[in-house]
Amino acid sequence: xxxxxxxxxxxxxxxxxxxxxxxxxxxxxxxxxxxxxxxxxxxxxxxxxxxxxxxxxxxxxxxxxxxxxxxxxxxxxxxxxxxxxxxxxxxxxxxxxxxxxxxxxxxxxxxxxxxxxxxxxxxxxxxxxxxxxxxxxxxxxxxxxxxxxxxxxxxxxxxxxxxxxxxxxxxxxxxxxxxxxxxxxxxxxxxxxxxxxxxxxxxxxxxxxxxxxxxxxxxxxxxxxxxxxxxxxxxxxxxxxxxxxxxxxxxxxxxxxxxxxxxxxxxxxxxxxxxxxxxxxxxxxxxxxxxxxxxxxxxxxxxxxxxxxxxxxxxxxxxxxxxxxxxxxxxxxxxxxxx
Numbered sequence: 001x002x003x004x005x006x007x008x009x010x011x012x013x014x015x016x017x018x019x020x021x022x023x024x025x026x027x028x029x030x031x032x033x034x035x036x037x038x039x040x041x042x043x044x045x046x047x048x049x050x051x052x053x054x055x056x057x058x059x060x061x062x063x064x065x066x067x068x069x070x071x072x073x074x075x076x077x078x079x080x081x082x083x084x085x086x087x088x089x090x091x092x093x094x095x096x097x098x099x100x101x102x103x104x105x106x107x108x109x110x111x112x113x114x115x116x117x118x119x120x121x122x123x124x125x126x127x128x129x130x131x132x133x134x135x136x137x138x139x140x141x142x143x144x145x146x147x148x149x150x151x152x153x154x155x156x157x158x159x160x161x162x163x164x165x166x167x168x169x170x171x172x173x174x175x176x177x178x179x180x181x182x183x184x185x186x187x188x189x190x191x192x193x194x195x196x197x198x199x200x201x202x203x204x205x206x207x208x209x210x211x212x213x214x215x216x217x218x219x220x221x222x223x224x225x226x227x228x229x230x231x232x233x234x235x236x237x238x239x240x241x242x243x244x245x246x247x248x249x250x251x252x253x254x255x256x257x258x259x260x261x262x263x264x265x266x267x268x269x270x271x272x273x274x275x276x277x278x279x280x281x282x283x284x285x286x287x288x289x290x291x292x293x294x295x296x297x298x299x300x301x302x303x304x305x306x307x308x309x310x311x312x313x314x315x316x317x318x319x320x321x322x323x324x325x326x327x328x329x330x331x332x333x334x335x336x337x338x339x
Contacts (some may be wrong), residue, residue: 018044023051051099051335053286054118056083057293057322058104060282060329061091062301065108069116069124070323072305074286074333079320080293080305084123087114092280094148094186095330096141098165099339102332103127103146107135109153113163113171118334128170131161136231139330140186140193141165142214142338147174147193151182160212160220174212175219181206185235185283187242188214188338189262194223194242199231205249209260209268214338224267227258232279232328236290237262237337238310243290244268245316248279253297257308257316262337272315275306284331285310287339291319296327310337 018027018039025046027039039045053074060066067089070080086104093107103115104124111133114124130137130148137151148171150159157180161171181197188194197208207229210220226233226244233247245257255277258268274281278295285291293305303325306316 017042018046023047051286051339052119053333053335055284055291055331055333056095056102056116056118057282057329057331058086058095058124059090059093059107060294060326062325062327065089065091066326068323071121072291072320074289074291074335077307077319080322082323083121084116086124087126088112090135091328092135092152093330094137094139095332096139096146096148096165097332097334097336098141098143099334101165103163103165104330105139105148106130106133106137106151107330109133109135115168127168128163130171131173132156132159136183138184138186138195140188140195140214140338142188142190145214147186147212147214149177149182149186149195156180157182162217174217177220178210178222179206179208181208183231185233185244187235187237187244187262188336189237189239190338191215192262194260194262195220196226196233196235196244198226198229198233198247205229205231211265223265224260226268227270228254228256230254230279232281234281234283234292236283236285236292236310238285238287239337241310241337243271243283243285243308243310245283245292246274246278246281246295248277248297251279251296251298253277253279253295259313271313272308274316275304275318276302278302280327282329282331284333284336286333286335287337291331292316293322293331294326294329301325301327
């Protein structure tokens with residue numbers, strides 16, 4: 001590459017290439033437009049909005065609890081690959097994430113939180129504790145803050161707490177849900193978190209949707225209703241649309257997928273169907289594609305991963321398989337709608 005003139009002198013070609021086209025890539029130094037064009041042609045110039053789209057699924061159960069974390073690349077299709085292990089084997093846990101870090105929360109009536117660096121395979125590290133040991137809670141996040149609800153096993157089940165994802169430490173009080181509930185799901189845009197409440201503390205199905213403003217603290221506000229108030233529902237989102245999938249009464253899964261527009265309020269609308277009826281599935285997404293993994297219906301547990309295109313409506317399509325059949329694991333990603 002030829003040297004280029006600059007009004008402050010001569011800029012010479014840099015020997016070290018940029019680290020890649022993802023928005024987290026590094027291109028240190030001063031560059032001419034010709035040099036930027038050269039590296040763009042090589043597919044190596046960092047580009048804003050080009051995120052590393054990896055989804056993680058951690059924990060879960062089939063016969064016994066597992067500590068396995070596995071991952072997929074959301075933009076492709078294919079089977080999951082081993083990532084590492086949670087600090088404690090557990091099931092019915094929740095998860096949230098920034099673009100760099102995933103946090104796995106609670107499960108198996110524990111107060112444990114642990115985290116991983118999403119781009120680097122390896123075992124999870126202790127993050128801190130939630131205030132009350134529980135399982136079947138929910139979690140959602142934007143790029144800085146995770147918001148979680150306290151689920152089954154806690155004496156009070158309307159608690160909302162939060163964490164700062166980039167640090168480590170115990171969760172902090174955020175506010176309260178309108179009713180005691182658990183085993184729903186959470187989705188988010190960059191500013192708003194939306195939570196489904198699908199099973200109250202007496203085991204009676206409810207179909208409430210509520211929302212919070214992630215950057216503030218305070219009680220949740222009514223958003224609308226989901227079509228079916230069943231426990232074990234899974235969620236994912238783009239920056240504009242939240243998706244709720246599966247769930248089921250008394251262990252019998254449904255194949256329903258609903259959606260809401262996160263910035264507005266109102267009842268959920270039919271989106272399409274899962275490949276098969278399941279509850280206790282794990283969901284997460286990129287900004288364009290939602291993925292759902294595993295799940296159970298009437299004792300039939302699956303290893304199927306399926307996906308949807310969030311901006312459209314329609315039925316789910318086969319993506320690949322988990323490492324093993326599994327239910328009640330938690331999903332998070334480096335590219336979901338809250339980032």
